Amino acid sequence: MKKNFSINLYGELYDIDEDAYETLDKYLKSMNRYFKKRKGEEEVADDIEHRVAELLWERKEQGHKTVDIDAIRHIIQQIGNPEEIDGERDNSAESSLGENFMDAAKEAAQKAGPAVNGVYNKAKEHLRGRRFYRNATDKILGGVCGGLASYCGHSDPIWWRLGFVAVTCLSQGFFVILYLILWIVAPEASTPEDRLSMQGKDINPQTLGEQIINETHDNDAPFVPRPNHTGRGCLRMLVVGMLCILLFPLIILLTLSILWMVGMSALALGFSTILTSDPMVNSTINFLTTNGGSTWVIAICLLIVCIIPIYTIFRIIRDDGTMGMGLTFTLLLLWIAALTCGIVTGFLTVTNFASWNGWL
């Protein structure tokens, strides 16, 4: 069973299945983007849309009541490659990260002799037109390893993932930071064009059409939305397990900060009179009731510092997609701010407490 709705194409209504609509929309949009970049050819995208409308109309006349995914695939194939045969291709694709790097490597390679130069040329050929994206369709956390594997031309990112885990253990966690930086810096491959250049394929109407058709085949099995690579499940379990271990201290800290606040509230309400036998306790309580402000700040900062990673870990465990850039940045900033504020206030309070007791 599929959801079906009506679209209006040049004044004519067509009943179209949801997946067929999404594919058609993706196709027309990528054609639009493609021809918009080429001077004087903007109209071609419009011609293609008219042609699609015409083919759909013919289909309707033949008695097909709804437009399904096969019809759209067929239409995309029928239109074929909307480029002039042997049309001069100005493949002035934006120079990729890799190419810039390679330019710098070129001189070094030429100096180093023919063997290195051979490797250099091979690498250059491989990286031509390739861009580094996070792989949205094959990911465990942020798709960084999937993207790296695609960038280097490997189809299965398992070794990249295992490698990352290994170097993270060896470097005592340094590579986690590298991973996070790549996660933030690298864009996610969100359009068919992105996914083509992630795989280092040329972007032209022909390859775009093929890519879009292939993606519809991937979606034919809706319950396995991502390719099931070797060890994917195991690795995910491992990551989730590690995150769960991280959760424990965080939750304990969170509980402590909440208890702290409860205690402070109790003090503020005058329960301090019960515990006044020991002079040390007495002086501490006196300090706390007079310096209540800064201790509250510490407690709230501790709360924020605990809650943000807990929230993030829960999102990762539940696997409900990556967070948007905006949210990620806001949380990260908030976390750093809370941590800094907490440490500074904590330090000040401790020195304050020491001088209160006459230790300084």
Next chain:
Amino acid sequence: MNIENTKSQMRKGMLEYCILLLAHKQPTYANDIIKQFQDADMIVVEGTLYPLLNRMKRDGLLQYEWKESTQGPPRKYYALTEDGEEALKQLNSIWDSLNRTVGILK
């Protein structure tokens, strides 16, 4: 000699000439051109026609006007401009002479 390149150059030249021939007879739209090419056993990937028509229009050989259709969306009917007529005349004569030459050489 790059045989594929030569073939596509020949086909490309032919394609433009054939479009001029069709548009000369009467104003015509893309689907008509595709059908007539198919009838004439000339294999054309449908999509390649649109950029070609677009370029010929930009080069001033063709002009089009929109016409409402009772069968589907409105259509662009292409006709020859004066430059297009002139180009067709030149292509006709070169075609005749090429045809003769090839006929003699074969």
